[in-house]
Amino acid sequence: MWLKNLxxxxxxxxxxxxxxxxxxxxxxxxxxxxSSSKAQDDEQVHDLQGLYCIPxxxxxxxxxxxxxxxxxxxxxxxxxxxxxxxEMTTRAEQMLAAGITTARDLGGGxxxxxELRDQINRGEVVGTRLICSGQPIxxxxxxxxxWGGEATDATDALGVIKRQISHGVDLIKVMATGGTxxxxxxxxxxxxxxxxxxxxxxEATANDFHVxxxxxxxxxxxxxxxxxxxxxxxCSWVSEEGWGRGYDAEIVEEMRAKGVVVSPTINAGWKxxxxxxxxxxxxxGNYTKMREAGIKLIASTDAGIPNVFHHDLPKAIPVxxxxxxxxxxxxxxxxxxxxxxxxxxxxxxxxxxxxxxxxLVFYSDNPLNNLDVLASPVxxxxxxxxxxxxx
Numbered sequence: 001m002w003l004k005n006l007x008x009x010x011x012x013x014x015x016x017x018x019x020x021x022x023x024x025x026x027x028x029x030x031x032x033x034x035s036s037s038k039a040q041d042d043e044q045v046h047d048l049q050g051l052y053c054i055p056x057x058x059x060x061x062x063x064x065x066x067x068x069x070x071x072x073x074x075x076x077x078x079x080x081x082x083x084x085x086x087e088m089t090t091r092a093e094q095m096l097a098a099g100i101t102t103a104r105d106l107g108g109g110x111x112x113x114x115e116l117r118d119q120i121n122r123g124e125v126v127g128t129r130l131i132c133s134g135q136p137i138x139x140x141x142x143x144x145x146x147w148g149g150e151a152t153d154a155t156d157a158l159g160v161i162k163r164q165i166s167h168g169v170d171l172i173k174v175m176a177t178g179g180t181x182x183x184x185x186x187x188x189x190x191x192x193x194x195x196x197x198x199x200x201x202x203e204a205t206a207n208d209f210h211v212x213x214x215x216x217x218x219x220x221x222x223x224x225x226x227x228x229x230x231x232x233x234x235c236s237w238v239s240e241e242g243w244g245r246g247y248d249a250e251i252v253e254e255m256r257a258k259g260v261v262v263s264p265t266i267n268a269g270w271k272x273x274x275x276x277x278x279x280x281x282x283x284x285g286n287y288t289k290m291r292e293a294g295i296k297l298i299a300s301t302d303a304g305i306p307n308v309f310h311h312d313l314p315k316a317i318p319v320x321x322x323x324x325x326x327x328x329x330x331x332x333x334x335x336x337x338x339x340x341x342x343x344x345x346x347x348x349x350x351x352x353x354x355x356x357x358x359x360l361v362f363y364s365d366n367p368l369n370n371l372d373v374l375a376s377p378v379x380x381x382x383x384x385x386x387x388x389x390x391x
Contacts, residue, residue: 056101
């Protein structure tokens with residue numbers, strides 16, 4: 001199959017590249033050229049009439065099992081599994097239609113998202129590509145304890161990891177601090193010390209898994225960084241002085257030295273904070289200092305928590321760019337190539353490149369000029385399958 005008459009952004013460059021045609025064989029990109037005239041008579045050719053093509057978008061932090069219309073997390077598991085899987089399937093379809101071709105699921109209680117992942121991989125369901133962590137490791141009564149991953153010490157934590165491996169997870173998630181949706185859990189408090197987190201990272205690494213660490217408080221960020229986790233989720237710098245007040249340059253330098261990536265979970269709803277000078281300047285200041293120190297930020301939304309819908313990453317990216325101080329190209333890299341690399345899929349997706357899967361999104365206008373374009377894809381391609389999403 002050939003796609004011709006394209007304007008192509010490769011996921012890496014600051015500008016469009018000097019090519020206008022892509023050849024796809026099965027699910028793989030096999031050529032990127034300035035002409036599709038090499039097409040054989042028996043090859044299918046799609047004339048895309050000047051559309052703008054970019055790599056499929058990636059959301060590094062979602063929860064497929066969560067219904068964002070429900071505020072009480074304890075209400076989430078009340079429907080039958082069949083109902084929850086049907087709802088997740090719809091979410092996966094909506095995400096793909098929005099141009100989100102890959103997502104990293106960072107927690108659920110019954111491994112239903114892994115069932116959906118496998119159905120999508122087998123081609124039984126059309127939906128976004130998923131990688132899944134299963135039950136997060138948490139302290140007893142800690143953040144998201146209701147998902148079944150409670151641990152009192154390193155021995156318990158390794159038992160939780162063993163259980164996740166038996167269910168076929170792709171990575172490990174740990175709650176290094178408390179969170180906002182769990183009653184009795186405090187975001188500023190560390191849930192595990194550095195030694196326990198190091199044992200978790202060592203066991204995960206021995207099994208070729210990345211570790212994603214939920215971290216709101218500075219103490220937890222410090223412990224997770226010391227342990228060598230792959231990504232820090234949220235990175236809110238919460239201290240006794242308040243939200244965002246505990247920024248620590250020494251911790252950031254250690255993060256840089258260890259290659260820790262930050263997944264700040266900035267969703268479209270953060271738009272309401274623009275113009276709120278105190279919060280906006282504090283958050284922008286923290287992310288600017290992290291970027292200037294060499295920390296990579298990747299696109300993520302925490303989709304599934306109240307009022308954060310799974311298909312809204314395209315609307316979130318301009319907001320993310322604002323708070324993170326990223327250029328349009330920088331924000332797009334954070335949602336494509338940088339994100340893919342950070343979550344372990346850099347050799348599979350995230351770029352328009354020969355040898356990678358053909359996960360692509362097409363727009364009428366250039367998103368490098370205006371990120372708002374991302375909310376209106378014309379077509380989406382997932383693993384070489386072209387999907388028409390135009391209304």
